[in-house]
Amino acid sequence: MNIVVVGTGYVGLVTGVALAHIGHRVTCVDVDKEKVDCLRQGISPIYEPGIEPFMKENMDAGRLFFTTDGASAFREADVIYVAVGTPENEDGFADLTYLKQAVKDIAAAVTKDVIVVTKSTVPIGTNHEMKRMFAELAPHVRIEVVSNPEFLREGSAIHDTFHGDRIVIGADDERAASVVADIHRPFGIPIFHTDIRSAEMIKYASNAFLATKISFINEIANICEKVGADIEQVAAGMGMDARIGSSFLRAGIGYGGSCFPKDTKALAKIAANIDHHFELLKAVIEVNNKQQRKLIEKAKERFGRLAGKRVALLGLSFKPNTDDMREAASLVVARELLAEQATVVAYDPIAMGKAAHVLPKEVIYADRVEQALERADAAMILTEWDEFRQLDLSVYVKQMKTPIIFDGRNCYALDDVKTYAIEYYSIGRKSVK
Numbered sequence: 001m002n003i004v005v006v007g008t009g010y011v012g013l014v015t016g017v018a019l020a021h022i023g024h025r026v027t028c029v030d031v032d033k034e035k036v037d038c039l040r041q042g043i044s045p046i047y048e049p050g051i052e053p054f055m056k057e058n059m060d061a062g063r064l065f066f067t068t069d070g071a072s073a074f075r076e077a078d079v080i081y082v083a084v085g086t087p088e089n090e091d092g093f094a095d096l097t098y099l100k101q102a103v104k105d106i107a108a109a110v111t112k113d114v115i116v117v118t119k120s121t122v123p124i125g126t127n128h129e130m131k132r133m134f135a136e137l138a139p140h141v142r143i144e145v146v147s148n149p150e151f152l153r154e155g156s157a158i159h160d161t162f163h164g165d166r167i168v169i170g171a172d173d174e175r176a177a178s179v180v181a182d183i184h185r186p187f188g189i190p191i192f193h194t195d196i197r198s199a200e201m202i203k204y205a206s207n208a209f210l211a212t213k214i215s216f217i218n219e220i221a222n223i224c225e226k227v228g229a230d231i232e233q234v235a236a237g238m239g240m241d242a243r244i245g246s247s248f249l250r251a252g253i254g255y256g257g258s259c260f261p262k263d264t265k266a267l268a269k270i271a272a273n274i275d276h277h278f279e280l281l282k283a284v285i286e287v288n289n290k291q292q293r294k295l296i297e298k299a300k301e302r303f304g305r306l307a308g309k310r311v312a313l314l315g316l317s318f319k320p321n322t323d324d325m326r327e328a329a330s331l332v333v334a335r336e337l338l339a340e341q342a343t344v345v346a347y348d349p350i351a352m353g354k355a356a357h358v359l360p361k362e363v364i365y366a367d368r369v370e371q372a373l374e375r376a377d378a379a380m381i382l383t384e385w386d387e388f389r390q391l392d393l394s395v396y397v398k399q400m401k402t403p404i405i406f407d408g409r410n411c412y413a414l415d416d417v418k419t420y421a422i423e424y425y426s427i428g429r430k431s432v433k
């Protein structure tokens with residue numbers, strides 16, 4: 001199979017490398033020349049554990065290529081995967097500009113029949129619209145469109161690609177569906193065949209459901225704080241019920257990233273456009289917006305005013321093991337602290353390069369966690385990197401002016417914290433004073 005993947009971001013790159021690894025010849029196309037130059041040298045423009053050796057292995061084996069020359073790649077392709085971004089636009093809907101451009105680029109280049117597989121998360125009806133565009137722009141060839149939504153998680157994307165729970169293939173055309181199923185068969189993951197609209201909806205509904213679980217447990221955590229229960233105990237007890245399941249029951253300062261925030265808003269918008277007011281999902285979004293500010297609230301309660309306080313921000317990416325800063329809680333927290341006239345000193349093991357482009361310029365960056373904590377009045381843990389979870393708690397005592405920790409990810413056991421002269425505020429648990 002001659003496969004082309006359009007877009008070499010978090011999804012496209014991992015998809016391309018994984019498809020090459022199971023034996024296909026894969027050409028990854030991107031419009032970003034700098035990215036492609038990097039990739040050709042075996043350097044990944046994104047941080048994803050394990051990706052570089054995996055890329056190199058498949059490049060050396062002559063199965064994986066990178067180019068900006070989409071037209072040549074599309075001409076040779078049997079199957080084209082589209083994995084371009086579908087960010088949020090101003091009204092909260094998915095912005096399909098990149099996707100439509102990819103459709104136009106493909107239509108202008110192809111000279112033989114081809115299957116286009118949509119990995120990008122797109123609103124219900126988009127794949128049919130793509131099919132209509134292809135019929136109009138490339139009437140000389142037959143282009144079948146298949147929806148194949150992606151469920152990988154950044155930070156464990158390679159593992160997820162090889163050990164996912166299901167591969168969803170939404171198609172109107174049986175032959176196209178079976179070609180795509182055959183491509184994915186070596187992964188050994190159950191394949192779920194469905195129609196295109198249902199496949200598109202499965203992606204949004206899955207993300208909305210997971211986001212709901214997160215906002216739900218965060219609300220329970222907020223109540224736990226007030227009634228003296230412990231959210232870790234509550235979540236453990238709930239999770240033992242197989243009907244509930246233990247995943248996505250970790251209380252914290254809410255979800256971020258490139259998917260949940262935009263996909264929940266897009267689904268609420270999709271519903272609103274057909275006069276369905278998705279009240280539950282709107283509440284999930286609202287709860288999350290509040291939850292991202294939770295540590296600021298706690299700090300204000302503790303200090304009164306934050307002006308002049310030196311605050312160490314530990315963790316900037318939206319979750320550990322990624323450098324992705326999209327919709328990270330750190331963006332909200334840093335901005336609010338600066339608005340309160342606090343001094344913000346930030347540290348992240350991986351994401352500081354990307355963070356510097358998106359955080360306010362007043363943020364000071366530290367090279368090491370110890371340096372970030374030096375003379376700090378308070379520390380705020382925003383991302384549960386192992387480096388913080390495993391940090392000897394005496395470091396806080398040694399480095400900080402006052403060892404006061406606001407932990408947005410419940411990194412430490414309360415019994416451990418109690419053995420140090422640390423003031424500790426976490427989510428859904430008793431404070432340690």
Ligand SMILES: NC(=O)c1ccc[n+]([C@@H]2O[C@H](COP(=O)([O-])OP(=O)(O)OC[C@H]3O[C@@H](n4cnc5c(N)ncnc54)[C@H](O)[C@@H]3O)[C@@H](O)[C@H]2O)c1
Binds near residue numbers: 099102258259
């Ligand atoms: N990131 C995730 O964890 C994740 C998980 C599941 C689904 N998704 C979905 O997958 C899609 C891609 O997400 P991402 O995070 O990989 O995006 P990304 O922004 O990291 O990457 C998109 C890439 O597409 C390239 N691009 C844009 N237009 C192009 C064109 N016309 N031709 C060639 N390249 C083009 C960009 O230069 C960029 O490198 C989105 O729809 C997203 O919602 C993402």
